[in-house]
Structure formats: structure tokens, C-alpha cells
Amino acid sequence: MSGHSTYNPTNPVMKWVDDRLPLPRLMYDSFVSYPVPRNLNYWYTFGGILMIMMVSQIITGIVLVMHYTPHVDMAFDSVEHIRRNVNFGNVLQKWHAVGASFFFIAVYIHIARGMYYGSYKAPREILWMLGVAIFLIMMATGFMGYVLPWGQMSFWGAKVITNLFSAVPFFGEAIVTWLWGGFSVDNATLQRFFSLHYLLPFVLVGVVILHVWALHVTGQGNPTGVEVKSGQDTLAFTPFATVKDAFALSVFFIVFTAFVFFAPDYLGHSINYEEANPLVTPEHIVPEWYYLPFYAILRAVPDKLLGVVAMFGSILVWFILPWLDTSKVRSATYRPIFKQLFWLLMIDFFILGVVGANPPEGWWITVGQIATVYYFAHFLILLPLVGLLETPKPLPSSISDAVLAKNADKQPAAQPAE
Amino acid sequence: MKTTKTLLAAIALGTSLVLGGTAAVAAGKQKNAEDISFSFEGVFGNFDRAQLQRGFLVYKEVCAACHSLDQMSYRNLAQPGGPELSVDQVKAIAAESTVMDGPDSEGEMVERPGLPADKFASPFPNREAAMAANGGAYPVDLSLITKKREGFHFPWYVSPFIKLVKGNGGPEYVRSVLMGYEEPPAEAAKDAPEGKSYNPYFSAGPWISMAPPLSEDAVEYADGTKASVEQMSTDVAAFLTWAGEPKMEQRKSMGFQVVLYLVILSLLLFLTKKRVWGREPH
Numbered sequence A: 001m002s003g004h005s006t007y008n009p010t011n012p013v014m015k016w017v018d019d020r021l022p023l024p025r026l027m028y029d030s031f032v033s034y035p036v037p038r039n040l041n042y043w044y045t046f047g048g049i050l051m052i053m054m055v056s057q058i059i060t061g062i063v064l065v066m067h068y069t070p071h072v073d074m075a076f077d078s079v080e081h082i083r084r085n086v087n088f089g090n091v092l093q094k095w096h097a098v099g100a101s102f103f104f105i106a107v108y109i110h111i112a113r114g115m116y117y118g119s120y121k122a123p124r125e126i127l128w129m130l131g132v133a134i135f136l137i138m139m140a141t142g143f144m145g146y147v148l149p150w151g152q153m154s155f156w157g158a159k160v161i162t163n164l165f166s167a168v169p170f171f172g173e174a175i176v177t178w179l180w181g182g183f184s185v186d187n188a189t190l191q192r193f194f195s196l197h198y199l200l201p202f203v204l205v206g207v208v209i210l211h212v213w214a215l216h217v218t219g220q221g222n223p224t225g226v227e228v229k230s231g232q233d234t235l236a237f238t239p240f241a242t243v244k245d246a247f248a249l250s251v252f253f254i255v256f257t258a259f260v261f262f263a264p265d266y267l268g269h270s271i272n273y274e275e276a277n278p279l280v281t282p283e284h285i286v287p288e289w290y291y292l293p294f295y296a297i298l299r300a301v302p303d304k305l306l307g308v309v310a311m312f313g314s315i316l317v318w319f320i321l322p323w324l325d326t327s328k329v330r331s332a333t334y335r336p337i338f339k340q341l342f343w344l345l346m347i348d349f350f351i352l353g354v355v356g357a358n359p360p361e362g363w364w365i366t367v368g369q370i371a372t373v374y375y376f377a378h379f380l381i382l383l384p385l386v387g388l389l390e391t392p393k394p395l396p397s398s399i400s401d402a403v404l405a406k407n408a409d410k411q412p413a414a415q416p417a418e
Numbered sequence B: 001m002k003t004t005k006t007l008l009a010a011i012a013l014g015t016s017l018v019l020g021g022t023a024a025v026a027a028g029k030q031k032n033a034e035d036i037s038f039s040f041e042g043v044f045g046n047f048d049r050a051q052l053q054r055g056f057l058v059y060k061e062v063c064a065a066c067h068s069l070d071q072m073s074y075r076n077l078a079q080p081g082g083p084e085l086s087v088d089q090v091k092a093i094a095a096e097s098t099v100m101d102g103p104d105s106e107g108e109m110v111e112r113p114g115l116p117a118d119k120f121a122s123p124f125p126n127r128e129a130a131m132a133a134n135g136g137a138y139p140v141d142l143s144l145i146t147k148k149r150e151g152f153h154f155p156w157y158v159s160p161f162i163k164l165v166k167g168n169g170g171p172e173y174v175r176s177v178l179m180g181y182e183e184p185p186a187e188a189a190k191d192a193p194e195g196k197s198y199n200p201y202f203s204a205g206p207w208i209s210m211a212p213p214l215s216e217d218a219v220e221y222a223d224g225t226k227a228s229v230e231q232m233s234t235d236v237a238a239f240l241t242w243a244g245e246p247k248m249e250q251r252k253s254m255g256f257q258v259v260l261y262l263v264i265l266s267l268l269l270f271l272t273k274k275r276v277w278g279r280e281p282h
Helices: A012-020 A023-031 A042-065 A075-084 A089-116 A125-147 A152-167 A172-180 A187-218 A237-262 A289-300 A304-324 A336-357 A363-389 A399-414 B002-018 B049-061 B074-078 B087-095 B127-133 B159-166 B170-179 B229-244 B248-278
Strands: A035-037 A234-236 B098-101 B110-113
Touching (some): A035 A237, A042 A089, A042 A237, A089 A125, A089 A237, A125 A152, A125 A304, A152 A172, A152 A187, A172 A187, A234 A237, A289 A336, B049 B229, B170 B229
């Protein structure tokens, strides 16, 4: 896609390096001359935002580890120690905790954008599947990270989630014991979660590199879903995408830091300020907000094993999304029925989140079950059918045509009305 | 394995009964704390030094008889953003406590007066001793009480919005519990547990093991403020909020700078973006 490299180093040092290891060339081709479609909107800036959030989580995490103690008797107090005694520790700890939430906000928007514009379709299936893998790693990392402060919700969340594996036939009990490193959630569990919570982010970095590599092979999608056809359709990454991404990132960080500094506990659970106590079960055990829709799916199924299958299935189904969507047209802009289905799915997902936050009693159970059925129906029944039945709107012949048409539409509106 | 589980379950059940905190009782029974406006609320809210000092006095004279404050050191009382007592005052307060230190070069443990660097002395040597002295109820550590307890419970469809504005109501919770002791309604009074008081604001209530701790003029404020139960409850709630996050003021002032910086940066980036993209149709 990017074709031959146009890198032509003028600096002799860069030339010397480039002749031996073409790292300067790779950087130049990836972040300077890399052509991006000229019609990308702000929904496309979340990839860059996610990259920064990942780096931010890793840096704050590494510093936090310098003061944290992964031991059942000391973990809770060591986090308080960070908040109270470590220089800037109060901000650092909140930045990391709230950062996890905003990492997920960004990734949900990024995934939804991919679904809306059909970013998963050929030739970007592997790019998409790597993205799903990234999301799964994020979920595992986030879950283990929430256990580390060793509060009540940390402990009981870990207990509930690890207990899910006891639903596995025959080996369930053995698997859970193996996961815990003992016969209950205890010090061994905390230490292995700590170990993995430190390891997985670097695995994540590896998969993200593959994700970006795949992106740079196929080139970016765009809101029209029409592939780039000529140089007319694209602009250079720098300065165009760079400055737009930087602006979006800065605005995203205004909201993010507002939460870090002014409402740091809002996205967490108050009960997690109570140290873990294996003998006292909290009234409602709920995971962090970003897991709630999947938690609702888990609880919607009366059978434990099938519930676990449904929960994992609700994410794993994204892996085969490129083949479930039968439409040749990528973008929802040109797919009137799919566009409505997309928004219904968003509403459905939101409802699942609300259901997940509430106790599984009364009509919440019914709502959760209906929403779960609809969730799977969207992917397994509606998507394949709509692709076959729907008549898409005519596609623009190229990205630049679409841009010109849009600008022409704007022009008359700018004229003063009589 | 099975017996261990049964045993654990029995212990868990027993403990929750002893603590009077069975989930069923707590559910839906807790009365919302009275919403008052504290000086430290909101984006610009800071602590009221005089109030923190009064609140500390209430903690020291009343609460500290049973409740520990494990996360706090005496030196915290002098640091910026807190009650900001003078170093000499803090030294004197610390010296009132006795700390077991050692072993010394002879291998003996020694008792010495507390220093500002020491943690607040606990009223009891351990949890069991605390429970034994309090009829089986554990006087909870107060370091994070305003963070871990919620005073406001609203229906699910408004709760997220109210909490964004008001927070979780922890400080209000402490205040309301302290001044919320009531005569039990006739219905409830019939099966009143022995030695407990009726307090509809209590999170695991309505029966609470703590007898009403405050009475008119229980402490004498140095600044001449009248020590009514309401005044003391409000002051100690403010003090415990500070104890929950001693660096709140630093956090907010830094946040103000960060957000302002980002707003200006965003504005400049927006103008740059307009300029760069202005040449190209998009």
C-alpha cells in the first residue's frame, strides 16, 4: 500500500544508520510519509489515543510497582502508602486506576467505529482479529489489575471470576485450584495475578505492533468504505493525521484528567476501600463497569457452564465477524438497514451494561435475557441476513469524489438565504 | 475439602450475624444521609483548617477510645492541606502515646513516648481484643471510612448522575450516623437486640453496637465554638474525610493546572489543525 519508500536521508548520521539498520526509514514510512485517506473523521483518532493510553498505563504501572507489595497482609496498605506518602503517588495511583477506565472507553469507541464502518472486511480480517485479541488481553490485564489493591471487591471479584472455571466438566475443580495456586483465593493467587498483570501489557505491546503492521499493509479504511484508488485520495500522515490525532488526544485527555483529579473514585467501587476479608461477602459483587455487559450475559443464562460459554462467546463471536457480515459494502453510511441495526446493538449493549450493574432479581433477569438473545441474534442471524437482503445506496467512485460531493453540498448552505 | 467449605461457610455466617451486618437487613433499610455542603466539596473545595482541628479534637477525645486510625501518622497533622498544627503541637500530641519499640542492644523491647513519625496509636493491640472489649462488635478503622461507606442510595436510573455531582456521600454518612440515633419505632423495638442502639443511617443497620458516642459539650473547642452534637459530628466527618485522603488539596490544585494546560493546548492544536487542513479538501 505504501509502496516504495520515499525516505531520502540528508543527515549523514541518519544515512549511516539507515544503510545498516533501516529503522529511520521504517519510522519515516510509518509516521511521516504514510498515506492516510483524506476523509478520516474523528472516530478514527482513537487508535492513536489507545496507543498513548497503553504507554501511559505501562509507565504509571512500572512506577507503582516500585512501591507496591504483592502480599495479602501488605497489598492494601501499600496502595494506601502510595496514595499518602509517595511523592506524587496520589496522582500516579489515580492516573493508573482511572486510566484503565479511559483505556476501555477508548477501546469501546474504537471497536464500535470498526463495526460501523465495516473495518473488519476483506482485506482487513487479520487486522480485526488481532484487535479482538488485544481486547481480550486488555480484559485479562484489567481484571488482574483490579485484584491487586486487595480491597473487598478485588477479592470477591477474583473469587467469582475464577470460580467460573469450576463449571468446566470433569476438570473444573482442578482448574480452579490450579488458577488459585491453592484451595482459596489467597497469597499465591495475588502474587500470580501480580506477575501476570506485569507480563500481559508487554504481550499486549507485541500484539499491538502486529495490529499496526497489519494496518500498514492494508492501509487504513475510511468512512466511505471505498478503497484508496489514487494519490488524490490520501494525505501524508505528517502533518495531517499527526495534528488531528494530537488535537483529539488533547481533548480526550481533558476529560480523562478531569476524572483523575476531580472524581477519581467515581468509576470504582467504594467497598474496595475496605481491605479484603474472606469471611465477609459484600452485598453486591459487581465487576468494573467495563465488564458489566459481559457479566450480564453470564448471569442471563441459568446454567453456569452455558453462562460461561455465552460470556466468552459474546466476544469470541467478533473473531468470525468478517464472515458473518455478508454484505459487500463496508460502510454503514451506505447501508440503511445495517445502520439502524448497529445503533440497536449499541442500545442493547448499553442495556446489558445496566443489567450487569444491578442485582439479578425480578425483571432485571428478563431484561438481561432478552438483551442477551438480541446480542447473539444480531451477529448470528441479522448480520448474515441483512447483507443478503439489503439494497445499499450507490457508492461514490472514489474517496476524493465523496469529499468533493460533500463540500459541494456545503457550499449552497453557506449562501445567505433570501 | 467439603468440611473446610462447610466450616468456612459457618464462620462466614456466624461473623456476619455477630457484626449485625447481614445483607438482608442492610438492603434497602439504610436511610439516606442528610446532604449538607462541606467546604471540601466541588472542584475548588478545600478543607477548613479550623474545622479539621476541631474534628481532630473530637476524634482524639471521643472516637480514639475505640477506633483506630491505622493509615495516619502524627506528622500528617502538620503537613500542608490538613489541620496544619504546628510541629511543636504535633510533637506534644505524639508524646502522649506510648510506643513499643525495640529490641534494643540488650534484646529487650522498650516503651517510649511517641514521635511525629509514628503511626497513630491503636486503642487495642489487635482485632480480637477490640471485639472482646466491645461486645463482639469490631470498631472499624476510621482511616478510609468516608471513602468506603456510602451515604446516598438512589434508584439506579438517577444514581450515576447524582453521584457524579455529590460523590458517594461518605462524609455525610459519618455525620448522619453520629447524630442519627433515634428511639426505635414500636414495631422494631419489640425485638431490639440487647446492648444495641437504633440508628437508621447505619450501613449495616438499623441496629448498631456503638452507643451514641457524642453528647452536648463532650469536648471543649479551643476556638470557642459551641460543641453541639451536630457541630461535633460535622467536624469529625470533615476530619475523617481529610484522613481518608490527606493530599486532596494538592490533587485538586494540580488538577486545575493540568486541565487548564490541556484546554490551552487543545485550543492551539485546534488552530494548528485548521491551518494545516485548510489547504486540503477533506
